[in-house]
Amino acid sequence: MTAAPGPFFALALASISLIGPLAVHLFMPVIPAVKAGLGLSDAAAQLTFSIALFGMAFATLVYGSLSDRYGRRPVLLSGLCLFLAGSAVSALANSVLTLVLGRLVQALGAGCGVTLVRAIAQDVYGRERLVKAIAYLTMFYTIGPMISPMVGGILIDAFGWRSVFGFALLLGAVITLNAYLAVFESHPRTGAPRPGSLFRDYLALFSHLRFTAFVLQSGLLTGSFLIIATAASSLMKEVLQRPSTEFGLYFLLFPFGFLSGNFITSRIGNRVANETMVLAGSVLSTAAVATQSVLLLSGHLTPLVLFAPGYFITLAQGISLSYAQSGAMETNPKLAGTAAGVGVFVQNFCGAAFAQLYGFVADGTPMPLVQVTAASALCGLIVGILPFFAARERRPVNP
Numbered sequence: 587m588t589a590a591p592g593p594f595f596a597l598a599l600a601s602i603s604l605i606g607p608l609a610v611h612l613f614m615p616v617i618p619a620v621k622a623g624l625g626l627s628d629a630a631a632q633l634t635f636s637i638a639l640f641g642m643a644f645a646t647l648v649y650g651s652l653s654d655r656y657g658r659r660p661v662l663l664s665g666l667c668l669f670l671a672g673s674a675v676s677a678l679a680n681s682v683l684t685l686v687l688g689r690l691v692q693a694l695g696a697g698c699g700v701t702l703v704r705a706i707a708q709d710v711y712g713r714e715r716l717v718k719a720i721a722y723l724t725m726f727y728t729i730g731p732m733i734s735p736m737v738g739g740i741l742i743d744a745f746g747w748r749s750v751f752g753f754a755l756l757l758g759a760v761i762t763l764n765a766y767l768a769v770f771e772s773h774p775r776t777g778a779p780r781p782g783s784l785f786r787d788y789l790a791l792f793s794h795l796r797f798t799a800f801v802l803q804s805g806l807l808t809g810s811f812l813i814i815a816t817a818a819s820s821l822m823k824e825v826l827q828r829p830s831t832e833f834g835l836y837f838l839l840f841p842f843g844f845l846s847g848n849f850i851t852s853r854i855g856n857r858v859a860n861e862t863m864v865l866a867g868s869v870l871s872t873a874a875v876a877t878q879s880v881l882l883l884s885g886h887l888t889p890l891v892l893f894a895p896g897y898f899i900t901l902a903q904g905i906s907l908s909y910a911q912s913g914a915m916e917t918n919p920k921l922a923g924t925a926a927g928v929g930v931f932v933q934n935f936c937g938a939a940f941a942q943l944y945g946f947v948a949d950g951t952p953m954p955l956v957q958v959t960a961a962s963a964l965c966g967l968i969v970g971i972l973p974f975f976a977a978r979e980r981r982p983v984n985p
Contacts, residue, residue, distance in 0.1 A: 634689055673692050807907075
């Protein structure tokens with residue numbers, strides 16, 4: 587019989603969500619300090635950051651499938667231990683190769699956090715409370731990106747860049763201890779996978795149009811957000827000549843929008859269908875992108891024009907993300923962990939791909955921002971519509 591989840595379990599589950607920000611967002615202010623400290627080139631310094639993004643993206647695919655086969659708890663604890671090992675190696679690194687290796691191991695471990703937290707929530711809280719549980723967990727996760735860059739900057743100024751990894755190691759150890767004490771096994775083990783079974787699991791999930799549309803919608807909305815965040819950074823400094831401090835203050839609109847959307851989701855719960863809320867998020871995101879595009883094309887390039895639409899895009903993410911993830915995991919309950927991993931991977935990979943696409947076409951003007959966000963928003967609207975109309979067709983017609 588499965589143990590009943592209590593407040594300590596919920597707190598431990600929520601704290602595991604911070605592992606991702608500890609690997610990514612905490613490192614943002616470290617890049618110039620590492621570059622100076624180790625005498626790195628710009629490309630090498632950037633690699634110490636980007637390697638974590640790639641490592642986490644692909645790790646999410648593995649953790650979900652492994653947890654379906656071997657149970658959530660052992661896979662979760664293994665990932666947390668990898669994070670601790672990577673943090674220790676990074677703190678002691680004296681060369682770029684050692685630091686990149688440490689960052690990669692740290693990120694591979696951190697990939698367990700968001701994937702397994704959602705899978706465990708699905709196991710423990712069930713369909714009735716899953717959307718609300720994911721919303722609350724996502725709200726807790728959002729705290730990490732909001733405060734991590736500030737904490738990292740304070741640590742660097744006071745103790746040097748290595749202290750950032752020491753802090754990650756210390757806080758990660760506390761999170762790991764809480765997980766060991768409070769998180770029980772929520773999924774029965776099914777044994778070692780058969781040859782080719784992992785590929786068949788992915789094929790089984792993507793054979794459902796509903797699953798594919800849900801995970802793509804999350805990825806495309808993330809793409810719109812990352813395009814605006816990346817473009818705003820360069821346009822604020824290079825075109826508007828605004829200081830970095832001002833950029834940081836305006837940037838708070840993004841996490842506040844996401845928190846607002848998750849608060850709305852937590853209030854609505856499962857009273858509205860997944861398909862309806864996913865469509866609502868797609869429509870809101872498209873409207874925000876369209877409004878920003880009209881203003882930019884008419885010559886209104888101001889900080890608010892760059893950031894205010896981003897608030898509504900992240901608001902749309904907060905509104906629809908929990909429902910898209912819940913709907914994706916409900917496609918095949920036996921593959922819930924795999925579905926959670928695929929969902930996180932597609933979200934991160936699509937976001938990174940569209941952000942990089944903007945980087946390829948950026949020319950110092952707002953036009954590439956308009957073009958690339960229009961592409962991501964339009965695709966997001968299309969895939970957001972598909973599950974809604976598919977669900978309407980399945981409903982019986984009253985005589």
